[in-house]
Amino acid sequence: MRRKVTLKQIAKELDVSISTVSKSLRNSPEISEDTRQKVQAFAKLYNYRPNNIALSLKNKKTKTIGIIIPEIVHHFFATVISGIEQVANENGYNVIVCLSDESFDKEVINMDMLANGSIDGFIMSLSKETQLKKDFHHIEEVINQGMPVVMFDRVTNEVLCDKVIIDDQLAAYRAVEFFIKSGFKKIALVTTVDYVSVGKLRTDGYINALIDHDMSVSENMIVKIEDIENCASKIEKLLNDKKPDAIFAVNELFAVTTIKLANKMGMKVPDDISVIGFTDGIISQFSTPSISTISQNGIKMGGRAAKMLIERLEMDEENEQYTTELIETELVLRESTATL
């Protein structure tokens, strides 16, 4: 087993100083052609590679981005990571991923772990618990220490930093407006509890669309789901009692669950009831019927977040000007929506 070779070992072997070796490898004109050749040949032979940790310590830069997200077994978050990774790689950065599991404590612990020099900056999406507690001290702490943070999707106004989001409210508005213009009259909403920021925004979009088109908003047409595991009764009640002709669901899990329940109750999608979901994931594409949905491009979102972070990292002057970028969404029509 041949352990990794260091400058010191090369220096000893060639009977020159460490600095001579280093300069030779970096093609410094200070070193004679002869020695340079010799050192480079030797280094190549022994497959010398500078130690990254030593470089990080010296340069005070790790060329590593920390990602903190609630979960990874989730199509949207996976695409975001993919987008981040791609841009990061193009710029010579690595990504280190931590999962909060929707837990505030784990989010704090993970940020603490990474904030001690392991990374140059964060890209993160808030856990549900953090959004519920509205406690952002851990985030402000790292920002105060001069470590840039970019938040995406689940963000908060209470901390100043770069953000990249979609216009959740507008996207929901457009979906509901599509229903209205298609002639649907009884449009229901399946959404999350209000403390989930994106859920709230999408709910607002639903409500505004109805109001703007002079349609009544009824609490009975809105189902707020806390726990996906046992939400069936609530949705069944909605379908039974209110007989909606269209349903807007704020994520694809809610959408597919609603469709399955409707099927079970003998309603046909889209013949009896139309459905639009949110997030263009695997489920929407492959379920039967395939689900019309608002597509939020996770790859693009991750890419933008990475770009913003890297630009801030490689900027020389500190810039207190934070921006929030909007990623366009698109209404993708599939089989779950009928045209009346």
Added chain:
Amino acid sequence: MRRKVTLKQIAKELDVSISTVSKSLRNSPEISEDTRQKVQAFAKLYNYRPNNIALSLKNKKTKTIGIIIPEIVHHFFATVISGIEQVANENGYNVIVCLSDESFDKEVINMDMLANGSIDGFIMSLSKETQLKKDFHHIEEVINQGMPVVMFDRVTNEVLCDKVIIDDQLAAYRAVEFFIKSGFKKIALVTTVDYVSVGKLRTDGYINALIDHDMSVSENMIVKIEDIENCASKIEKLLNDKKPDAIFAVNELFAVTTIKLANKMGMKVPDDISVIGFTDGIISQFSTPSISTISQNGIKMGGRAAKMLIERLEMDEENEQYTTELIETELVLRESTATL
């Protein structure tokens, strides 16, 4: 902005030496109660945390695991990462994720990037291109440098290291056996091209099950798919020409695609044709009908891989004894299989 405080700064501020500060914080009995208190109070006030990079350099350990997988927007790989992350975290390790995008070159580049001190060991699954080229020099290189590697799922016999896999062949055998015992006579296979190791193994399982039960194996009942984008014609031909009553697909994408095509051709699943897939992902759970499948527990797989790697890392003696762990699979029956 308050930058991170170092031992040196604390030492200067308190007018003691760096070593005194370090020892105080680690509660060394060498230091008087007085000074210890003073230093600890100061450190707490300024929220001192040891710099991870410096520790890594000194200890020659980064407490970081490198993961290299073909893609992340993929339910199975995402669950594996999740499993790794969990075990890693419990043991104080971080994970840094690189994607090969099924490309040999990217796999090599990524391993090179991480092998220079950034991580303590690898957990990886081979890219398709690597499996095709059968070139594993990059992997053997890092192993030779004393960096442990654990391979999962897509492995190769050509490199000696710890591995964690499922018994692909046996699992496929069991699925096909289930079809046979249920009374199906015309059992078809939708699989990958042979160079994908797991695809080949599952194909073997299919063939062996048929042979062992005295059923004929026909090339015409086997469709090998190279590119998922344009595989429709091949599958349609199979359905049309051979009229199978049962289909075993080696992944869930093939399974759902087959079901969709069957539906389009007027066949009902499971009434006219039964389907079993592989990998218990989102698609299998949420498509209509839900798909019977062989469940391979990614969380458990990732967890085991992480456990193997960490144990090897924290072992003092070097051990040349490599093991291959098998993760149990399970046949999950859902709506896509009929009982005759």
Added chain:
DNA sequence: TTTCAACACGCAAACGTTTTCGATAGAGGT
């Protein structure tokens, strides 16, 4: 022969830790 520039290279600091090995001083004993 003296002087001086150019060339080629080494020294040492710095990044932030931990840890080994002294060093100093005071207390206590003879």
Added chain:
DNA sequence: ACCTCTATCGAAAACGTTTGCGTGTTGAAA
């Protein structure tokens, strides 16, 4: 007064780099 021991602390090395600056050698010009 001298020795020893203990308590408390500091100096320095080490991890692997990079880089500014100092230094020695050489050859040529004066």
